[in-house]
Amino acid sequence: MFRLFNLIAILFLFNISRVSAQTDSLKQKIQQVLSTKKATVGIAIMGSNGKDSLSINGNMHSPMQSVFKFHIAIAVLSEIDKGKFFLDQKIKIEKKDMLQDLHSPLRKKYPNGGDIAISEILKYTVSESDNAGCDILLRLIGGPKLVEDYFAKNNFKDISIKINEEVQQRNWDRQFENWTTPKAANEVLMQFYNNKTKLLSKKSYNFLWKIMKETSTGKARIKGQLPANTVVAHKTGSSGANKEGLTAAVNDIGIVFLPNGNYFYISVFVTNSTENSDTNEKIISDISKITWDYFINKKIN
Numbered sequence: 001m002f003r004l005f006n007l008i009a010i011l012f013l014f015n016i017s018r019v020s021a022q023t024d025s026l027k028q029k030i031q032q033v034l035s036t037k038k039a040t041v042g043i044a045i046m047g048s049n050g051k052d053s054l055s056i057n058g059n060m061h062s063p064m065q066s067v068f069k070f071h072i073a074i075a076v077l078s079e080i081d082k083g084k085f086f087l088d089q090k091i092k093i094e095k096k097d098m099l100q101d102l103h104s105p106l107r108k109k110y111p112n113g114g115d116i117a118i119s120e121i122l123k124y125t126v127s128e129s130d131n132a133g134c135d136i137l138l139r140l141i142g143g144p145k146l147v148e149d150y151f152a153k154n155n156f157k158d159i160s161i162k163i164n165e166e167v168q169q170r171n172w173d174r175q176f177e178n179w180t181t182p183k184a185a186n187e188v189l190m191q192f193y194n195n196k197t198k199l200l201s202k203k204s205y206n207f208l209w210k211i212m213k214e215t216s217t218g219k220a221r222i223k224g225q226l227p228a229n230t231v232v233a234h235k236t237g238s239s240g241a242n243k244e245g246l247t248a249a250v251n252d253i254g255i256v257f258l259p260n261g262n263y264f265y266i267s268v269f270v271t272n273s274t275e276n277s278d279t280n281e282k283i284i285s286d287i288s289k290i291t292w293d294y295f296i297n298k299k300i301n
Contacts, residue, residue, distance in 0.1 A: 023054045026294045030056065033286045039247075039273030041283060044182035045291055046190065046265045052298070058183040059158070062269035063175045065168070065237030065249040066129045067185065068147075068161055070212070073126050074192060075147040076137050077204035080118070085140070087122075087207065090115040097136055102169055104132035119207070127214040129236060131165040138164050144178075151188070154199065158184035172242055175249070185253045185267035193233075193255055193265075209233060212254075220278070221252035222266060224285030226292055231257040247273040250280035256292065264295055 026045075034041055034056070042057040064071075079085055093116050098107040106124040110116060118140070125133035138144055148161040162177040169175075180188075191197060195205055218236035226232070234254025241247045253267040268284045275283075 022294070022298065023052055026290065027054050027056065029290050029294075030287055033283065033290070037273075037275060037279070037283055039275055039280065039283065040271050041287075042182040042267075042269040042271070043287060044186040044265070044267045046186055047295060048263045052264070052295070055183055059181050060269070060271075061158075061160075061176075061179045061181060062251070062271055063237075063239065063249045064161075064178045064180055065175060065239050065251060066131075066134075066165075066217075067180070067235050067237035067251050067253055068178050069125050069129060069134050070235040070253070071151065071159065071161060071188065072134060072137055072147050073122055073208055073211075074188075074199060075150045076118070076122065076141055077200050077208055078150060079141050081201045081204055085118055087119040087203075088117050090117050091121075091136075091140065093136060097132065097139075099132040099135065099166055102131040102165065104130050106130045106133045122207070123211050123214075126208070126211045126235065127216055129215075129217045131169065135164045135166055154191075154197070156184065156188060156191075159188070172239075172248070175239060182267040182269055185269075186265045189253060189255055189265045189267070215254075218252050218281070218284075220281040221250075221284040222254050222256065222268070222288045224281065225289035226256070241277075245274055247271075247275070247277075247280055250277070250284065252284050252288075256288065258292075258295055262295065264291060266291055 042060040042062050044055045044058045046053040080087055093113040095113045098104060105128045121133045121136055124130035125137060144161045144163055151159045158181040160179045163174055167174055191199060212233035215234050222234050223232050232254050234252055237249055237251035239247060239249040248271055250270040255263055255265055257263045266288060268287055270280050270283050273280050
């Protein structure tokens with residue numbers, strides 16, 4: 001019995017060491033990509049088995065930009081699950097609420113406002129990163145603090161949500177008040193997808209899952225070099241560059257599905273970058289493709 005126990009322990013440690021060696025190789029390939037870039041990049045990656053995980057600057061406080069719309073959607077849907085609102089409930093939106101000079105496909109559809117269903121506002125906010133829709137939802141549930149408090153109460157760490165899109169987009173320095181870490185972003189993705197703690201009801205979960213998969217922004221980021229028709233449920237965030245040519249945020253977090261049904265979580269935050277927009281996005285797509293190749297070719301499940 002003692003020998004059997006020792007053999008099991010040795011096999012377990014051998015398996016762990018092989019997985020570690022493989023993720024070390026993955027990490028080295030990613031670091032090669034980063035070595036030539038004038039940017040700070042935070043990365044967290046985790047396989048569906050929970051074993052294949054790595055991070056680079058994983059605890060770095062990274063400005064979220066529109067990534068926080070994913071968190072806002074979870075908070076809004078949790079309020080719906082409590083019966084405070086309904087998905088198909090229409091709310092009256094004034095023209096002044098449409099943030100005239102910020103990105104808003106919702107405003108293009110409803111230039112003068114109107115009675116709009118919460119489900120439609122959520123879809124525009126998440127799938128098309130709508131700024132007007134985002135701030136409408138924040139006002140509906142009571143502001144950014146309610147979202148931050150929701151995640152704190154559910155034992156999530158390293159999530160700071162202090163301001164809305166209008167403030168964030170009009171004040172360069174204030175965008176840094178909304179931050180998370182790559183590891184924390186992956187944790188929210190995992191808890192959302194597994195839903196073991198019942199963050200959301202089945203109906204709310206299915207709705208958010210659908211609009212995450214329908215995300216149309218950031219086509220050159222996580223999805224950029226992956227095979228056509230790869231299923232990716234993700235949320236992007238972008239700051240643009242300031243007058244000095246510094247980019248604070250080019251982000252993408254998501255769940256990527258492999259042909260064999262397995263998947264991996266990936267969160268990449270590019271910040272403090274003096275690279276151009278295309279290069280910033282390619283940093284993310286390069287990392288995503290390297291990670292895809294790793295999981296496709298991995299020998300150990």
